[in-house]
Amino acid sequence: xxxxxxxxxxxxxxxxxxxxxxxxxxxxxxxxxxxxxxxxxxxxxxxxxxxxxxxxxxxxxxxxxxxxxxxxxxxxxxxxxxxxxxxxxxxxxxxxxxxxxxxxxxxxxxxxxxxxxxxxxxxxxxxxxxxxxxxxxxxxxxxxxxxxxxxxxxxxxxxxxxxxxxxxxxxxxxxxxxxxxxxxxxxxxxxxxxxxxxxxxxxxxxxxxxxxxxxxxxxxxxxxxxxxxxxxxxxxxxxxxxxxxxxxxxxxxxxxxxxxxxxxxxxxxxxxxxxxxxxxxxxxxxxxxxxxxxxxxxxxxxxxxxxxxxxxxxxxxxxxxxxxxxxxxxxxxxxxxxxxxxxxxxxxxxxxxxxxxxxxxxxxxxxxxxxxxxxxxxxxxxxxxxxxxxxxxxxxxxxxxxxxxxxxxxxxxxxxxxxxxxxxxxxxxxxxxxxxxxxxxxxxxxxxxxxxxxxxxxxxxxxxxxxxxxxxxxxxxxxxxxxxxxxxxxxxxxxxxxxxxxxxxxxxxxxxxxxxxxxxxxxxxxxxxxxxxxxxxxxxxxxxxxxxxxxxxxxxxxxxxxxxxxxxxxxxxxxxxxxxxxxxxxxxxxxxxxxxxxxxxxxxxxxxxxxxxxxxxxxxxxxxxxxxxxxx
Amino acid sequence: xxxxxxxxxxxxxxxxxxxxxxxxxxxxxxxxxxxxxxxxxxxxxxxxxxxxxxxxxxxxxxxxxxxxxxxxxxxxxxxxxxxxxxxxxxxxxxxxxxxxxxxxxxxxxxxxxxxxxxxxxxxxxxxxxxxxxxxxxxxxxxxxxxxxxxxxxxxxxxxxxxxxxxxxxxxxxxxxxxxxxxxxxxxxxxxxxxxxxxxxxxxxxxxxxxxxxxxxxxxxxxxxxxxxxxxxxxxxxxxxxxxxxxxxxxxxx
Numbered sequence: 001x002x003x004x005x006x007x008x009x010x011x012x013x014x015x016x017x018x019x020x021x022x023x024x025x026x027x028x029x030x031x032x033x034x035x036x037x038x039x040x041x042x043x044x045x046x047x048x049x050x051x052x053x054x055x056x057x058x059x060x061x062x063x064x065x066x067x068x069x070x071x072x073x074x075x076x077x078x079x080x081x082x083x084x085x086x087x088x089x090x091x092x093x094x095x096x097x098x099x100x101x102x103x104x105x106x107x108x109x110x111x112x113x114x115x116x117x118x119x120x121x122x123x124x125x126x127x128x129x130x131x132x133x134x135x136x137x138x139x140x141x142x143x144x145x146x147x148x149x150x151x152x153x154x155x156x157x158x159x160x161x162x163x164x165x166x167x168x169x170x171x172x173x174x175x176x177x178x179x180x181x182x183x184x185x186x187x188x189x190x191x192x193x194x195x196x197x198x199x200x201x202x203x204x205x206x207x208x209x210x211x212x213x214x215x216x217x218x219x220x221x222x223x224x225x226x227x228x229x230x231x232x233x234x235x236x237x238x239x240x241x242x243x244x245x246x247x248x249x250x251x252x253x254x255x256x257x258x259x260x261x262x263x264x265x266x267x268x269x270x271x272x273x274x275x276x277x278x279x280x281x282x283x284x285x286x287x288x289x290x291x292x293x294x295x296x297x298x299x300x301x302x303x304x305x306x307x308x309x310x311x312x313x314x315x316x317x318x319x320x321x322x323x324x325x326x327x328x329x330x331x332x333x334x335x336x337x338x339x340x341x342x343x344x345x346x347x348x349x350x351x352x353x354x355x356x357x358x359x360x361x362x363x364x365x366x367x368x369x370x371x372x373x374x375x376x377x378x379x380x381x382x383x384x385x386x387x388x389x390x391x392x393x394x395x396x397x398x399x400x401x402x403x404x405x406x407x408x409x410x411x412x413x414x415x416x417x418x419x420x421x422x423x424x425x426x427x428x429x430x431x432x433x434x435x436x437x438x439x440x441x442x443x444x445x446x447x448x449x450x451x452x453x454x455x456x457x458x459x460x461x462x463x464x465x466x467x468x469x470x471x472x473x474x475x476x477x478x479x480x481x482x483x484x485x486x487x488x489x490x491x492x493x494x495x496x497x498x499x500x501x502x503x504x505x506x507x508x509x510x511x512x513x514x515x516x517x518x519x520x521x522x523x524x525x526x527x528x529x530x531x532x533x534x535x536x537x538x539x540x541x542x543x544x545x546x547x548x549x550x551x552x553x554x555x556x557x558x559x560x561x562x563x564x565x566x567x568x569x570x571x572x573x574x575x576x577x578x579x580x581x582x583x584x585x586x587x588x589x590x591x592x593x594x595x596x597x598x599x600x601x602x603x604x605x606x607x608x609x610x611x612x613x614x615x616x617x618x619x620x621x622x623x624x625x626x627x628x629x630x631x632x
Numbered sequence: 633x634x635x636x637x638x639x640x641x642x643x644x645x646x647x648x649x650x651x652x653x654x655x656x657x658x659x660x661x662x663x664x665x666x667x668x669x670x671x672x673x674x675x676x677x678x679x680x681x682x683x684x685x686x687x688x689x690x691x692x693x694x695x696x697x698x699x700x701x702x703x704x705x706x707x708x709x710x711x712x713x714x715x716x717x718x719x720x721x722x723x724x725x726x727x728x729x730x731x732x733x734x735x736x737x738x739x740x741x742x743x744x745x746x747x748x749x750x751x752x753x754x755x756x757x758x759x760x761x762x763x764x765x766x767x768x769x770x771x772x773x774x775x776x777x778x779x780x781x782x783x784x785x786x787x788x789x790x791x792x793x794x795x796x797x798x799x800x801x802x803x804x805x806x807x808x809x810x811x812x813x814x815x816x817x818x819x820x821x822x823x824x825x826x827x828x829x830x831x832x833x834x835x836x837x838x839x840x841x842x843x844x845x846x847x848x849x850x851x852x853x854x855x856x857x858x859x860x861x862x863x864x865x866x867x868x869x870x871x872x873x874x875x876x877x878x879x880x881x882x883x884x885x
Contacts (some may be wrong), residue, residue, distance in 0.1 A: 126639055135638050142642060146649055150743045153696045155709050160693075164743065168656065172648035179644040185636075508637050551692070 008159040016110060018148045022118035023101060025141045029125035029134065030094050035073030038095045041066050045102035062106055066099040090127045097121060118145060132504050143169060167547050174540045185512040207243050207285070209253040209427050209450060211410045213387035218446030220493075223429060224287065225277040225501050226441045233272055233289070235433050237325045239451065239463070240287035240443060242428030244304035246337065250344050251392060253410065253425050255304065262332030263303075265291065266460075270325035277501065278317045284308040286319070287428055287443070291329075294322030305329070318509065329453075329461040337422035337455060340414055347394040348411070349418055356419045362456050365419050366464065373412065373469040378402060380470035402474055405467045409450040412466035422455035426463075434490060437498035559608050559617060566601075566624050573631060583609070596630060650746055657749040660742045663690035664697070664711075666753035668733070669718060673879075675846070676728040676764040684736070684755070687716040696742035701733075725761045728842065728883045733757040762879045767844030770851040774827075790814040801856050816856075827852060827859035842882050849878055 012018075031039060048062055074092060101117045122141055125134070147165045154161050224240075245253035271293065278286060286299065286307040295301065296319055298310040309317070331337075342349045355368055379402040386400035387407075393414055396407045409425045416423035430449035435442035453461040506514075521528040567577055570590050577586045583605060591598040601623040608620055664686060671682035688694050688711045697708040701721040711717055725731045739750040790803045793813040806814040829848055834841045845861065852859045853875045861868045861878060864885065868878050 138642055142645055153742045168652055171652045175648035176644045510637055
């Protein structure tokens with residue numbers, strides 16, 4: 001706290017120090033894209049600049065090492081055929097600029113090039129990132145740049161400059177909003193020469209599903225963000241289809257696109273329109289909710305009713321999709337989903353033989369199968385114990401009796417085939433309302449799920465949820481509850497992600513189309529026009545109120561703080577300073593009213609306030625303390 | 633750049649901050665008040681000084697103030713809320729007579745350097761510029777009347793200050809040391825009772841004569857010599873008229 005207070009009351013540092021701060025701030029985004037040799041050079045140059053004993057060969061040494069580091073950085077990764085690549089070009093300019101800045105800084109001379117270098121570096125960093133974090137960081141750096149410019153003129157304490165700068169930005173905000181909405185946008189397609197992310201997070205999802213005794217490791221990594229235009233569907237319908245799987249081997253479920261070709265879709269109901277923000281996963285597939293019916297160009301509907309993009313997704317992708325939640329899917333070849341080998345699951349086969357041979361309808365058999373699963377009293381555990389890797393299904397149902405969705409769905413699908421019902425496993429994500437904020441839904445890695453579809457003659461493929469038959473949930477022993485699992489954290493995280501989504505959608509994603517939509521609404525919808533005008537007026541008023549609050553906020557100096565406490569002490573004795581009364585008059589009045597000698601207090605105040613000699617603030621504070629004691 | 637919106641937003645902030653800073657810049661000059669305070673004696677073809685009282689009427693500080701009058705500049709880093717500062721300008725006037733101080737102006741680059749804000753202050757003050765003191769020294773003129781008593785600047789001693797005496801005769805060291813008001817006495821002042829200057833009997837053109845008379849009036853005043861000056865049918869007496877009034881008469885001749 002003391003450090004913060006001292007920092008806030010720091011008088012204006014030297015121009016060099018302010019410039020150094022600006023350069024450091026503007027270099028930070030570059031650290032994420034610069035090659036390791038250049039980063040190493042950067043830290044070396046920092047030591048070089050800070051070292052006390054300077055030599056006339058310093059610049060030469062720095063130039064040689066800097067040049068070498070740039071050559072090493074780029075020689076190892078690129079060849080000159082890549083010169084046209086934007087990444088190479090921008091990275092090279094960035095490295096050269098950093099070399100020039102460090103060389104100039106090492107000389108200790110502040111020239112105009114050094115002064116404009118923070119702006120150049122910041123502008124270059126716009127090429128690297130297009131995220132909300134970059135937007136906020138850029139605004140922060142811009143705020144600091146303006147603060148530095150003002151501080152050079154104000155020559156006062158940091159807190160005064162901060163207050164002034166906040167006021168300046170607050171009053172600028174309505175103007176920025178108006179400009180942002182109304183400034184004509186370029187109608188050309190957005191340039192796509194930015195950096196492709198080298199790192200994308202591959203998720204736990206895969207097109208194939210192996211049934212094993214390996215544990216499932218849930219993570220809170222966000223797979224996609226979904227925003228439903230007309231309200232979020234029921235929680236029971238939040239199934240995001242990844243792939244439809246056909247048993248190919250004993251323990252592996254795989255896709256077989258040829259199988260799904262003859263399927264017919266009927267009775268489509270409950271259409272939802274939604275925007276998906278798909279995080280990069282290096283694959284082509286998407287996860288639509290229910291059954292996808294509308295999708296943009298360069299997205300293709302697959303035979304298994306899933307969607308795929310033209311190219312693997314390496315950058316965050318925003319897509320507008322439409323799906324139906326209620327539908328009937330009829331297959332032309334349901335018998336293809338009946339294959340199984342009874343010898344692979346002898347216990348299961350024996351246990352279900354009666355049900356298989358019963359005269360019940362397939363629907364009744366399916367219900368009985370669910371009851372059978374419930375009677376087995378199987379626990380849900382992400383870290384299953386006691387499963388026999390050679391016979392997972394039997395050991396899951398009869399011996400170990402614990403497992404997760406993969407085991408439940410695999411066993412249920414096999415069991416269904418045994419009793420004569422065509423079945424298949426569908427993998428994807430099952431989201432829940434815990435990750436929801438209004439119409440916004442987060443789908444995380446831990447929502448990865450597998451369920452079963454059974455083919456019932458009159459209904460077609462019907463979704464079944466065998467995992468819901470679990471008897472209890474086994475928590476991992478000795479598992480520490482992480483911060484991520486706390487409800488509060490989740491709620492804050494959801495809100496944060498939602499805000500981020502809204503800002504990304506409306507700020508970073510604002511384009512000519514959205515602009516035209518707003519303009520059209522303003523021209524045609526009087527209520528919208530009124531709402532829009534009222535919002536702008538409200539924003540202006542809020543900014544003005546905040547501006548006033550900031551102006552009157554806090555004291556100006558340590559002396560003012562001390563005087564404030566003195567006024568407080570005297571006001572307890574009902575001695576109040578009048579509006580236009582000088583401190584001297586006020587203290588003299590207090591002296592006569594209290595019948596105490598305040599001579600030293602008045603004298604030290606005057607020295608601090610008016611004398612050219614440096615006054616002793618501690619002595620003044622001591623006098624205030626003494627007065628406080630006397631008044632007790 | 634992938635996303636133009638970051639660039640747009642930065643650009644809009646830049647424009648908006650620049651516009652709003654203009655408002656703050658104007659606000660930084662708006663509460664300033666300039667009031668003419670005093671001035672030194674102005675002589676033709678030489679530099680003189682005048683002072684202005686600069687006041688900040690508002691309860692916020694003002695920064696980066698640069699005051700200009702003709703070719704001279706005075707800078708104030710800041711002016712605290714509800715406070716005043718005195719600034720002094722030095723300027724030269726070529727000719728004797730009445731010199732009109734019309735206005736001065738203040739400039740500021742606060743808060744951002746992209747735009748210079750300025751404001752004029754009306755001073756509207758007349759200053760009488762005395763003729764340039766030039767010519768033969770009074771000491772030389774009266775040297776032929778020199779007595780054995782000594783030179784014009786020979787110091788005799790100090791006596792008690794009497795009412796009506798010229799303030800320039802005060803002996804300041806005595807006042808400082810003993811807190812008593814003493815007056816300086818020169819040998820010469822006691823030997824020459826009263827000097828007589830006559831404009832019409834002097835040689836040279838009008839300006840030369842006025843310059844000469846100005847020099848003598850100043851020297852006589854310095855050495856506490858009483859004199860009379862006849863000019864334009866009027867006799868001015870140093871024992872009755874103030875030195876500035878006599879110099880004004882010369883300035884406005």
